Amino acid sequence: MRQSLALTAPPHSPARGPAQTRPAPPLQRSEPPEPLLLDIEGMKCGGCVRAVEQRLLAQPGVRQASVNLITRTAWVELDPLVAKGEGAPDLLPALQQSLAGLGFQASLRDTSAPAASLASRQRERHWWSRWQQLVLALLLLLVSGVGHLAPQPSSFWPHALVATLALAGPGRPILVAGWRAAWAGLPSMDTLIALGVGSAYLASMVGLLWPASGLPCFFNEPVMLLGFVLLGRFLEERARYRTGLALEQLAALQPDTALLVMDGGPPREVRVGGLRRGDRIRLLPGDRVPVDAVVLEGFSALDVSSLTGEPLPQEADAGVEVGAGALNLQGPLLLEVLRPGAESAIARILHLVEQAMARKAPIQGLADRVAGRFTLGVLALALATFLFWWQWGTQLWPTVLQPAMPGEHAIHGSHGLLGAGATSPLSLALELAIAVLVVACPCALGLATPTAITVGTGLAARRGCLFRGGEAIETAAALRTVLFDKTGTLTRGRPLVTAIVPLTASSGAPAGAAPDLGLEDRLVQWAASLEASTRHPLAFALLQQAEGRGLPLLPLEAAHTTAGAGVSGVIAGHTFRLGQLAWVLPGGHPLAQARLEELERRGATVLALAGEDELLGLIAVEDELRPDAARVLQQLRQQGLELGLLSGDRAEPVRRLGNRLGLRPDELAWEQRPEQKLAAIVQRQGSAGPVAMVGDGINDAPALAAADLGIAVGTGTGVARDSADLVILGDQLEGIPQALELASRTMAKVRQNLVWAFGYNLIVLPVAAGALLPSHGVLLNPPLAALLMALSSITVVLNALLLQDGPGPRGGSGGG
Numbered sequence: 001m002r003q004s005l006a007l008t009a010p011p012h013s014p015a016r017g018p019a020q021t022r023p024a025p026p027l028q029r030s031e032p033p034e035p036l037l038l039d040i041e042g043m044k045c046g047g048c049v050r051a052v053e054q055r056l057l058a059q060p061g062v063r064q065a066s067v068n069l070i071t072r073t074a075w076v077e078l079d080p081l082v083a084k085g086e087g088a089p090d091l092l093p094a095l096q097q098s099l100a101g102l103g104f105q106a107s108l109r110d111t112s113a114p115a116a117s118l119a120s121r122q123r124e125r126h127w128w129s130r131w132q133q134l135v136l137a138l139l140l141l142l143v144s145g146v147g148h149l150a151p152q153p154s155s156f157w158p159h160a161l162v163a164t165l166a167l168a169g170p171g172r173p174i175l176v177a178g179w180r181a182a183w184a185g186l187p188s189m190d191t192l193i194a195l196g197v198g199s200a201y202l203a204s205m206v207g208l209l210w211p212a213s214g215l216p217c218f219f220n221e222p223v224m225l226l227g228f229v230l231l232g233r234f235l236e237e238r239a240r241y242r243t244g245l246a247l248e249q250l251a252a253l254q255p256d257t258a259l260l261v262m263d264g265g266p267p268r269e270v271r272v273g274g275l276r277r278g279d280r281i282r283l284l285p286g287d288r289v290p291v292d293a294v295v296l297e298g299f300s301a302l303d304v305s306s307l308t309g310e311p312l313p314q315e316a317d318a319g320v321e322v323g324a325g326a327l328n329l330q331g332p333l334l335l336e337v338l339r340p341g342a343e344s345a346i347a348r349i350l351h352l353v354e355q356a357m358a359r360k361a362p363i364q365g366l367a368d369r370v371a372g373r374f375t376l377g378v379l380a381l382a383l384a385t386f387l388f389w390w391q392w393g394t395q396l397w398p399t400v401l402q403p404a405m406p407g408e409h410a411i412h413g414s415h416g417l418l419g420a421g422a423t424s425p426l427s428l429a430l431e432l433a434i435a436v437l438v439v440a441c442p443c444a445l446g447l448a449t450p451t452a453i454t455v456g457t458g459l460a461a462r463r464g465c466l467f468r469g470g471e472a473i474e475t476a477a478a479l480r481t482v483l484f485d486k487t488g489t490l491t492r493g494r495p496l497v498t499a500i501v502p503l504t505a506s507s508g509a510p511a512g513a514a515p516d517l518g519l520e521d522r523l524v525q526w527a528a529s530l531e532a533s534t535r536h537p538l539a540f541a542l543l544q545q546a547e548g549r550g551l552p553l554l555p556l557e558a559a560h561t562t563a564g565a566g567v568s569g570v571i572a573g574h575t576f577r578l579g580q581l582a583w584v585l586p587g588g589h590p591l592a593q594a595r596l597e598e599l600e601r602r603g604a605t606v607l608a609l610a611g612e613d614e615l616l617g618l619i620a621v622e623d624e625l626r627p628d629a630a631r632v633l634q635q636l637r638q639q640g641l642e643l644g645l646l647s648g649d650r651a652e653p654v655r656r657l658g659n660r661l662g663l664r665p666d667e668l669a670w671e672q673r674p675e676q677k678l679a680a681i682v683q684r685q686g687s688a689g690p691v692a693m694v695g696d697g698i699n700d701a702p703a704l705a706a707a708d709l710g711i712a713v714g715t716g717t718g719v720a721r722d723s724a725d726l727v728i729l730g731d732q733l734e735g736i737p738q739a740l741e742l743a744s745r746t747m748a749k750v751r752q753n754l755v756w757a758f759g760y761n762l763i764v765l766p767v768a769a770g771a772l773l774p775s776h777g778v779l780l781n782p783p784l785a786a787l788l789m790a791l792s793s794i795t796v797v798l799n800a801l802l803l804q805d806g807p808g809p810r811g812g813s814g815g816g
Helices: 046-057 091-100 118-124 127-147 153-168 172-183 189-209 220-242 245-251 345-358 362-396 425-439 443-462 470-477 486-490 519-531 537-548 590-601 629-638 651-661 674-688 701-706 735-768 782-805
Strands: 036-041 062-068 073-078 105-108 257-260 268-271 280-283 292-297 300-303 314-316 333-339 465-467 481-485 491-502 557-562 566-571 574-579 605-610 615-625 642-646 691-695 709-713 726-728
Touching (some): 036 091, 046 091, 046 189, 046 443, 062 443, 153 172, 189 782, 220 425, 362 425, 425 735, 425 782, 470 735, 486 651, 615 651, 629 642, 629 735, 642 674, 674 691, 709 735
Parallel strands (some): 709 726
Antiparallel strands (some): 036 105, 062 073, 257 268, 292 333, 300 314
8 A cells, every 4th residue: 555645744834945954065066066078089889988987087086977979978077175176286188198098089078158059060070081981981892892803813912002001091090099999908899890900911911921821811801891890980970960960959049140239320240159248139030039138128929949848939028038049939129138158048958968968877887888898708709719710610610611723822812702712721710700800899889878868868858858867867767756846846836816805895995096996906906015015925926916907006104014924004094904814803704714714725825904994805825736737647647657746835735736636645745844855755765666856946956856866847047056857948847748758768779779789799799700600601701790880880879869750658668
């Protein structure tokens, strides 16, 4: 039986925990130094990722390091004691120098400059060199194909020259990177390819220069091998590029230029990066808001769906704050810059998404560790394969060798495909060992998790859901319980006047009041005038109601607030009291008491207004329920999640709200202090698995931090300061089930990719080592092995891209 969430609390418990109850160090994100976000060039596989992480973690002052192969970024968390100590050194040069020793170039991503589009970043990432590699790959494949047709030994010197040029040109970066990684004790994909290409080339050169050695000569093999590797890398890079399209679309929401308004002149077009706080800009219909700003003049409707996912337009007139990225639909606006480009909401969202993409899921750390050690296992298997087929294999199965034609020289060795052409044990052993080295490169294993995580993070960002890294996605996919705060989460957090009940027919009004006002308008005007002198949360509702009715506030004299009871004051010589009925009218009022109880059963807070000698009326104030709250809770139940409500409010409003939302009594808890919310979360974690807490991200920070997954509902302003693991932009709750469903689909893709990556190696490694050669005559020669290796990586990336095709049922294959 489920245990009730309702925990006993003293009757004086506050409705919401005060800010000072927030635990200090874990939640104060401003105390530690800002994590470094590094761009890393040269990574090719999971072994490279593991090598970079180990080298970063070995540096003094580095607390955590997380590397993403897809985005080629490293997220580095610094130790505050080292980074902020007296005379603290600049850690960046040390990190760059250490990675340079492994052959990786690291540069700090500049987060203070205006966010550039991902497309421009990708263009800066050597696209021209990628095209050059493609052309070289096709030329190498063409030359090697022609070389297979050469019948005379006299033509082998040109083959040797072509192979030498191939290794010294396009193959040189691979050989150098592979040697550096092996020298550092962290062999990588480049190490395997370099060994395969180098051993084939050296054996061929020895066979050509010293025919008596009996070594085979197959110069075309390293040429074809390099060709397929370069072709595979180009195709893989093109497929990887698509994984960042969602982030590119986010970056495209911020235009490059804006119209700066100058005194006494027409607007001038300037770059967004040149805008400063206080500048005035003109926004025309069809333009996007370039920076966070406030409207000074004009009226229009703004489309914010690209940023928050909300379909309804936002109305903008004088005094309304607008966020960067919103699309102006109607009239021209004059704006004043509040936050420049680098500080705008869209820039902070981009920065947060980039950091999230760099931070890996726990399952990715496992895959990277396996990939790092896998390389050493492949080297051992390649050596064992070479020794076995050289010394024993051909003696056990002599038919695997092709008989040499009369007068054929050894240098005619293996020009065939699938095993045809090996004429000696040494040539067969070399070819099999090289195939093992190449076919097992742990590319697919290293790409399995980051591709899916990157696509999922970017897709969620496009829908207005910001995950703080792969760990948050993995946790979201495994959730069993979702707990909600009440005020500001299931409700809007903005009390509104919902009922006005006049209790007197008196038409008398104090001086200063308009004589033609009705009784309801008089009650609102008097109540709002009294509350104008207070900071009580209900004052906003009364003032908003008066403004909406066009009622001016009346001059207030001798105002006095009685804590916990109400406020009194003199308006035009008449004394008024506003607050609890028992305080306003101590003698009681039967009719008023009956109406008050009726309104309170609806969950409203009721204020009584009295004049000098009579009760004038009642005003009911309620925190409006979000229109999508009931629908969202129903969707979460359909996803198999348990629900609960933790509120600091009184029992009756909480029960009333639970009734409207379809929550059972044992799923409700009221009058909850912050420590009681934490206890309820810990209790659920111990009995029901991973727990999510949904709150406003500010007052609920302790509960958000204690939950396995903290979910904050906000507008995106200051989103980087929230304590949550998942931030839902905009003012709708519908992003929560969408984000959880997307997390489930993302982890399903991760598991599919890992199954494919491991399964691929389990199948092709035995084939490459010659397991099917004696029985079926099947052998993977090195060029074909290189092609299969590239196809396996491309398959993993394309499978991750299928996330964008549409939703799937939560809890499906691989779902949490």
